[in-house]
Amino acid sequence: xxxxxxxxxxxxxxxxxxxxxxxxxxxxxxxxxxxxxxxxxxxxxxxxxxxxxxxxxxxxxxxxxxxxxxxxxxxxxxxxxxxxxxxxxxxxxxxxxxxxxxxxxxxxxxxxxxxxxxxxxxxxxxxxxxxxxxxxxxxxxxxxxxxxxxxxxxxxxxxxxxxxxxxxxxxxxxxxxxxxxxxxxxxxxxxxxxxxxxxxxxxxxxxxxxxxxxxxxxxxxxxxxxxxxxxxxxxxxxxxxxxxxxxxxxxxxxxxxxxxxxxxxxxxxxxxxxxxxxxxxxxxxxxxxxxxxxxxxxxxxxxxxxxxxxxxxxxxxxxxxxxxxxxxxxxxxxxxxxxxx
Amino acid sequence: xxxxxxxxxxxxxxxxxxxxxxxxxxxxxxxxxxxxxxxxxxxxxxxxxxxxxxxxxxxxxxxxxxxxxxxxxxxxxxxxxxxxxxxxxxxxxxxxxxxxxxxxxxxxxxxxxxxxxxxxxxxxxxxxxxxxxxxxxxxxxxxxxxxxx
Numbered sequence: 115x116x117x118x119x120x121x122x123x124x125x126x127x128x129x130x131x132x133x134x135x136x137x138x139x140x141x142x143x144x145x146x147x148x149x150x151x152x153x154x155x156x157x158x159x160x161x162x163x164x165x166x167x168x169x170x171x172x173x174x175x176x177x178x179x180x181x182x183x184x185x186x187x188x189x190x191x192x193x194x195x196x197x198x199x200x201x202x203x204x205x206x207x208x209x210x211x212x213x214x215x216x217x218x219x220x221x222x223x224x225x226x227x228x229x230x231x232x233x234x235x236x237x238x239x240x241x242x243x244x245x246x247x248x249x250x251x252x253x254x255x256x257x258x259x260x261x262x263x264x265x266x267x268x269x270x271x272x273x274x275x276x277x278x279x280x281x282x283x284x285x286x287x288x289x290x291x292x293x294x295x296x297x298x299x300x301x302x303x304x305x306x307x308x309x310x311x312x313x314x315x316x317x318x319x320x321x322x323x324x325x326x327x328x329x330x331x332x333x334x335x336x337x338x339x340x341x342x343x344x345x346x347x348x349x350x351x352x353x354x355x356x357x358x359x360x361x362x363x364x365x366x367x368x369x370x371x372x373x374x375x376x377x378x379x380x381x382x383x384x385x386x387x388x389x390x391x392x393x394x395x396x397x398x399x400x401x402x403x404x405x406x407x408x409x410x411x412x413x414x415x416x417x418x419x420x421x422x423x424x425x426x427x428x429x430x431x432x433x434x435x436x437x438x439x440x441x442x443x444x445x446x447x448x449x450x451x452x453x454x455x
Numbered sequence: 456x457x458x459x460x461x462x463x464x465x466x467x468x469x470x471x472x473x474x475x476x477x478x479x480x481x482x483x484x485x486x487x488x489x490x491x492x493x494x495x496x497x498x499x500x501x502x503x504x505x506x507x508x509x510x511x512x513x514x515x516x517x518x519x520x521x522x523x524x525x526x527x528x529x530x531x532x533x534x535x536x537x538x539x540x541x542x543x544x545x546x547x548x549x550x551x552x553x554x555x556x557x558x559x560x561x562x563x564x565x566x567x568x569x570x571x572x573x574x575x576x577x578x579x580x581x582x583x584x585x586x587x588x589x590x591x592x593x594x595x596x597x598x599x600x601x602x603x604x
Contacts, residue, residue, distance in 0.1 A: 121534070121535075121538065122534050127538040127542070128538070128541065128542075131538070131542045131545070132545070135542075135545060135546060135549055139549050139553060142553060142564065142566035142569075142570075143553070143556070145564075145566070146557065146562065146564045146566065147560070289560070289561065289562045290561075290562050290563065291563065292563075
């Protein structure tokens, strides 16, 4: 009765409910965009996957079962799929040779990188031509070396922490709850986004897979080392797959972009464009795809763009990131990089 | 005469609610446009259309209520229905804004469903109570008319 009397006065209910709604709204925003939720350390999960692999291949550890998960982590059930990469990694790390480095190029016995700045479509974009002697030089890394939601770091910081020579932002997996996440041979998320994803196998070859039609675990078992889930697919089998109307979600036509493509075995092309400024409008997806086509790519895939787009080379940011709050790098979940560590 | 003046002032309360909802509808359109300005022109249907909850559910709803049963405020259930219904409209509008922010950022969240459940649930409950108030109000009027005759 007292409660009824209390709420019978005008505005009391409104003020109370308004307050509760405001608190709920603020919490929902913070939980979605800010509050970090670390799910698993990448270092631990990779060493777990390695240990389990040793266990399954060593009769002395005969009781271990490949493919079992620990804290949501999964490794290939067929250990032959990831094994060559580990051997390659070890040999690759010991093979780092003297490098010839300029502002726009890097070259040693194993890795060759050339960056070209291009001005077209009222836009400045940066094209990196990268060749490696072994697929294990192409890697990915998580912010703070941890898989989770809202775990973020700038591309530059992640690249420096991983001693990378060249890096770009990844697919920003931590901003979404769906989409396959498979990195350096370890499966972190097997939840389909019903979109086309980019798979990189242990030989460093790119292929496009339809999430939902095949599970990430199956892809891992068949030899996938990385799965990037963003899109859309720009090129497949040498053909442009986007039209002038294609767009990422709610984005505008012209944007800062990041995309990765493959020309031939262990020969890659990465394009990052500036955008959303008076100096550089940004590229449409079709314009971006045409650049890959012009340069002879067979497969090309669009990654997270906008304020996330960053190209890092030898300690410097090559492009002009635009995150809407001045030309500062946006913190993201992950990077794709080339390097020895 | 004095009673009539009070009734006129009370009846204006519903029209005042209509006016407040109209102002809030305009504000929702302004918020959407300002957000688009800072979001590099990117828009979301959820955010752009959130004003409809206020305009149709709020302003139009209360205007119809005023036309159908101007004396509904006299019902003992009116305040409860009013509070529930307004809270539902508020939750739906805030939910639309929240979904718009997520759409523009390119992500999703289970909280959007919570806003919808809360909003539609309270709106429906409020509507039921308001209908009861209207019926209550109409039957009382009938009874009074019967007594007068």
